[in-house]
Structures are given as C-alpha cells and as structure tokens.
Amino acid sequence: MLRALDIRDILIIDHLELNFQAGLNVLTGETGAGKSILLDSLGFVLGWRGRAELVRQGAKQGEVMAEFDLTPDHPAHAVLAEAGLPTGDTLLLRRVNTAEGRKTAWVNDRRCSGEVLRALSDTLLELHGQHDDRGLLNPRGHRAMLDEFANLADMLVTVRERWTTASRARKMVSETRIALEAIRAEEDFLRHAVAELDALDPQPGEDAALDLRRRDMQSAERIRGDIQRAQSLLTGGADAALSDAQRWLEGVADQAQSALDAPIAALLRAMIELGEAQDGVARVLDGLDFNPGELEDCEERLFAIRALARKHDVLPDDLGGYADTLRQKLAAVDAGDQDLADQEAALAEAEAAYAGAADQLSAARRETAAALDAAVMAELAPLKMERAVFETRVTDAEAGPEGKDAVAFTVATNPGAPAGPLNKIASGGELSRFLLALKVCLRGETGNQTMIFDEIDRGVGGATADAVGRRLKSLADGGQVLVVTHSPQVAAQGAHHWRVQKRVVDGQTLSEVVPLDDDERVDELARMVSGDTITPEARAAARALLAG
Known part of the structure; x- marks a missing residue:
C-alpha cells in the first residue's frame, strides 16, 4: 500500500x-x-x-x-x-x-x-x-x-500450453512443407545427377592415378621405337660374334702360352654383360607394352571425371562425397511424405487438444458472464440504477493463447434502449456508478x-x-x-x-x-x-x- x-x-x-x-x-x-x-x-x-x-x-x-x-x-x-x-x-x-x-x-x-x-x-x-x-x-x-x-487461471494455463504446442507443430509442418517443395523442385536433377555419378562411380585419388597412367603411356609411345632399335642391334648377331671369337681364341690358347687368357676372360665378361643388357632392354620393352585402346579408355574416364567435377563445381576427389549428399536429399524426398504425414497428424492432434481446452474455457466464460451480470445488477440497484441493464458479451474471436473469445462489457441505461460499450453509452454520473459496481464485483485480494x-x-x-x-x-x-x-x-x-x-x-x-x-x-x-x-x-x- x-x-x-x-x-x-x-x-x-x-x-x-x-x-x-x-x-x-x-x-x-x-x-x-x-x-x-x-x-x-x-x-x-x-x-x-x-x-x-x-x-x-x-x-x-x-x-x-x-x-x-x-x-x-x-x-x-x-x-x-x-x-x-x-x-x-x-x-x-x-x-x-x-x-x-x-x-x-x-x-x-x-x-x-x-x-x-x-x-x-x-x-x-x-x-x-x-x-x-x-x-x-x-x-x-x-x-x-x-x-x-x-x-479461470488453471484453465488459462492449459489453453496457453496447448496453444504453444499447436503453434510449434504448425511451424514444424510449415517448415517441412517448404523444405519438401524446395527439394521436389530439383528432384529430376537429383535423380539424373545421382544416376550419372553412380554410373561413373569416381573414387578418391582416381583422378591423380589416371593422370599418372596416362602420362606413362604417352611417354612410352615416344621412347619405345628407340629402345626397340637398340634391342635389335643387341640381338642382331653381337652375341654370336662374341661367341665365335671366344671359340677361336680358346682353340689356340694353349699354343699362346697363356697370353690369350686375359682377352678370353674379358670376352666372357662382355658376353655376360651383353646378356644382362639384352634382358634389361627386354624387360623395359615389356613394361612399355600396352594396348593402344587402354590409353583411349584412360583418357576417356579421366576426362569424364573432370567434366563431372566442373559440372557440379567440386574437386574430382570430392565427387563421391557430393554423390552421398545428393542421395541424402533424395532420401529426404522419399521419406518426406511420411514425415509430413506424421507431423500433420501431430498437428491435428495438438489443434484438437487446443480446441477442446478453448471450448471448455469459452463455456466457463459464458457461464461466468451470466453470474457477473447478475452480481453487477445487484450492485446497481442500491446505486439507483435498477432500470439499467449490464451485460457481459462473449463473442467468437480469432484463436490465440488466451482462447478464442472476445469479451466486452456493455450497458443499456434505460429499458428498451440499445446496449453499447460501457464508455460510450453511460453519462458521467452513470458511468461512475457502473465502474464502482464493476469494481466491487471484480475485486479480489485488494491488499496488494x-x-x-x-x-x-x-x-x-x-x-x-x-x-x-x-x-x-x-x-x-x-x-x-x-x-x-x-x-x-x-x-x-x-x-x-x-x-x-x-x-x-x-x-x-x-x-x-x-x-x-x-x-x-x-x-x-x-x-x-x-x-x-x-x-x-x-x-x-x-x-x-x-x-x-
């Protein structure tokens, strides 16, 4: 106070x-x-x-x-x-x-x-x-x-809680619908892109591996001829000449009193080195041996991977992850209808719960309005306004956290006169008495x-x-x-x-x-x-x- x-x-x-x-x-x-x-x-x-x-x-x-x-x-x-x-x-x-x-x-x-x-x-x-x-x-x-x-405080708490639940469910349904519409707008693209990526099936690191293999095959084409010409010379009689020379020298070695031992040993070493050179060249040629169609296939796949990477604006090594992202979007499309149906069912349940609580609140308000009217009328009589009519009007309004009712206090100061808003119908003195009667009826704990x-x-x-x-x-x-x-x-x-x-x-x-x-x-x-x-x-x- x-x-x-x-x-x-x-x-x-x-x-x-x-x-x-x-x-x-x-x-x-x-x-x-x-x-x-x-x-x-x-x-x-x-x-x-x-x-x-x-x-x-x-x-x-x-x-x-x-x-x-x-x-x-x-x-x-x-x-x-x-x-x-x-x-x-x-x-x-x-x-x-x-x-x-x-x-x-x-x-x-x-x-x-x-x-x-x-x-x-x-x-x-x-x-x-x-x-x-x-x-x-x-x-x-x-x-x-x-x-x-x-x-009605407890009923109001229930209505507010159910309004909040319904509002959240309504927002969730709206957001899901918007998301689904956005995904459905690109569904054809998603399905085509996923099919294209699945058909190619690019692997992490494949771009670098293909590029290295392509370079190796292109290089092999350039050096193979020279190596083959060298091989033909190495295998075109050089080993037979050395073998004949060795045989002739060994036939007269005893008569030369060991003077030919060193040349014969050198020839033997040369024949061994020649054999190793021939084997090494052969191995290189074997390594350079490839199917000309393999280079074409390698280049075709490499170019396909890089073309897809440019198309989707990602790195070649990220194509696999990008494909997973698109698959998730498609899964959302496929599962979205069910999710939306579940959310709409939850919304319907929440709205029904709110409507039930709001209806109970409306009924309580209408019932109480009659009691308030009777109480105010009882107070008006000692205030010399026994001919006036006070009415609490409860009408339908837009639903909200406080229910779906509009409430207005109306008065008619004389029998047969139309009722209207409290502050527009009553004169100064009448208004004072209406206010006092209302306050007496509406008072609760006045100590606060x-x-x-x-x-x-x-x-x-x-x-x-x-x-x-x-x-x-x-x-x-x-x-x-x-x-x-x-x-x-x-x-x-x-x-x-x-x-x-x-x-x-x-x-x-x-x-x-x-x-x-x-x-x-x-x-x-x-x-x-x-x-x-x-x-x-x-x-x-x-x-x-x-x-x-």
Whole structure:
C-alpha cells in the first residue's frame, strides 16, 4: 500500500509530506485547490505520461518521492528482480524533473528507466475515474477481468500450453512443407545427377592415378621405337660374334702360352654383360607394352571425371562425397511424405487438444458472464440504477493463447434502449456508478494494490452518493483506497480525511494538504453540505453523516 508521498516544487506545491494509511482515505477541497496536482504528482513518480511542465515556477527542479509497503508475495518483487533492483519490505520511488525537462528516476536508490516505473505501477496502484482508460473502461482488459472473476487461471494455463504446442507443430509442418517443395523442385536433377555419378562411380585419388597412367603411356609411345632399335642391334648377331671369337681364341690358347687368357676372360665378361643388357632392354620393352585402346579408355574416364567435377563445381576427389549428399536429399524426398504425414497428424492432434481446452474455457466464460451480470445488477440497484441493464458479451474471436473469445462489457441505461460499450453509452454520473459496481464485483485480494477513485461520485448525490461511499468503504476493507471527492456522503465514510486548500505566501499561490481531526472534519463536511457559510444545520448534517 502507499505509505507516504513527498512532493517538492511541483506546479503550485512547494513542499508536501503526506502519510497515508490502510482503509479509505478521502481528499476533499474546493475546485482548483490542487487535488488533481496530487494525482499528477503520483502519476509522475510512477512513470505515467502526463503534463509536460511540472516544475514550480522559479524552481530548478521538481521532485516526488513515494513509499510503498510490500507484502512478501507482492508482484512488485518480480518486477524488481527482473530489473536487477534491490527489494525488501519497503519500496521507495523517487523521480526528479529539471526545469529544462530532463527526468531522472530511482528505485530503492538505484537509477532506473520510466519503463521500470510503469511496470511497477501496474502492480502497485489502480486509478479509476470517469476518464479511466487504463482499467475498467478499456475493452482490451475485459476478458482478463472476467477470467479473474471466474478464477479461470488453471484453465488459462492449459489453453496457453496447448496453444504453444499447436503453434510449434504448425511451424514444424510449415517448415517441412517448404523444405519438401524446395527439394521436389530439383528432384529430376537429383535423380539424373545421382544416376550419372553412380554410373561413373569416381573414387578418391582416381583422378591423380589416371593422370599418372596416362602420362606413362604417352611417354612410352615416344621412347619405345628407340629402345626397340637398340634391342635389335643387341640381338642382331653381337652375341654370336662374341661367341665365335671366344671359340677361336680358346682353340689356340694353349699354343699362346697363356697370353690369350686375359682377352678370353674379358670376352666372357662382355658376353655376360651383353646378356644382362639384352634382358634389361627386354624387360623395359615389356613394361612399355600396352594396348593402344587402354590409353583411349584412360583418357576417356579421366576426362569424364573432370567434366563431372566442373559440372557440379567440386574437386574430382570430392565427387563421391557430393554423390552421398545428393542421395541424402533424395532420401529426404522419399521419406518426406511420411514425415509430413506424421507431423500433420501431430498437428491435428495438438489443434484438437487446443480446441477442446478453448471450448471448455469459452463455456466457463459464458457461464461466468451470466453470474457477473447478475452480481453487477445487484450492485446497481442500491446505486439507483435498477432500470439499467449490464451485460457481459462473449463473442467468437480469432484463436490465440488466451482462447478464442472476445469479451466486452456493455450497458443499456434505460429499458428498451440499445446496449453499447460501457464508455460510450453511460453519462458521467452513470458511468461512475457502473465502474464502482464493476469494481466491487471484480475485486479480489485488494491488499496488494492501492486503488484511487478520482471524483467517481461526480453527478450523484443523496442516497446514491451514500451508497457509493459505503461501497468504497467496503472496497477499502483489508486494503487501501484513496478517493478524491466533492460528495459529503462519500467523504463521511472515510477512515482518514485530508483537505486540499490554497494559501498565498509572499504573493505566490501554493497548494497544501491538511490532515483533519474530528472537529475539523465536521467543519469540512459542513462546508461541502452548505458552501462557504457553515451553518449550525450544516454541522448537524455533517455529524449525522459521520455517525452513519
């Protein structure tokens, strides 16, 4: 709850320190006394967008501090944790606005952004009034209010989970279809390319091996003739001549008295070397011997491998791996239909599960809408609007994580009159009472949030104003409600009362807020009853109001 508000140099406020308490806190005062400035100041420290110029004339800067008490389970703790800000039992907000328009904010003495302030504001405070566009008058929030009234949190969790599951399944099906369409667009190419690669079956390292073999065969063609001519000379009688020479020399060796031994040994060695030369040349010729068609086949395969490599823009040694990649794509095409069918079946199951949960949620909403209508109508009767009709309309909407319903609060202020949106049909006073009746019916645990009602009693008086005040008091039980009011019947219901008034200091008009004791409160209520001149009758009426 809001514990304290400290305002310095804001508009016509020089310095105000306000200490609020639990229960119903009322602020009264003449029109123009500065009650709206208090709300502007509170909105400023909470990060709301409001007046552009707030700094009091002549001051260098304006400053507002607000202190809130937090329960251990207060949702503000989660906002603070997410923002990396310190938390505890007390929350201190401070915001400064310089005369040049620069704004700076602190939360528990740590600098923070306006966005963090606004996030905290949503957990700390509710503002309701005739121009309330943040709460009950905002149709975008009506569904959430109905769900809270019906305690549908568990059903909402189920619907959100099933929506998420269906969304993921839908995305998977879409991605699979797109991938399949892309692959099918090149299916003919894939099948032709794989068949072509399978027929050739290139192996890693084959390009280099074929190129070496081709070079060897081309080289063999160039040197084979010379080697054959050399062989013909080596085998064309040289060995026979040497053999004849050896025989003739050996026949006369005895007569030469060993003079021919050395030449005969040399001839023998020459014959052995000649034989080795003949064998070596023969072996080389055998190695150079190849089928002329083999060179043609080698070149044809080498050129085919290199042509495929250029066609697919890969290295020759990578053709095998590239073929495997294409086969995987083809396998995806072949298996894709089954995968898609499985995914579509899973999607259908997820959508059916979502539809079932959403239907249950819709049924619960429609059933609860009738209960909410009855509750609001019961509250309208004491507020002198027993002839008005309130209806919560639940209509079909585009499916989403919150279900497939649109919810809108509609009213008809007179029997037979057409119903319409709450903020367009009701007049100012009627709207105030509709808002109050709704808030009474929709209230949950009020201890976590401070509720502010800004002149919600405008346009009503007498017994109706008394009924408004009693409902505001009821709302404040166990929590905190601040009411800016011109109605003495409403003000009399307050547990704590402040008067907003103006004073002139050194020719300058300033606004101040004065807490009222019991006697001062009687005078203030009497002023509200009779005007500037307070009569004994007005005081008696004030005491009667306070006595209840």
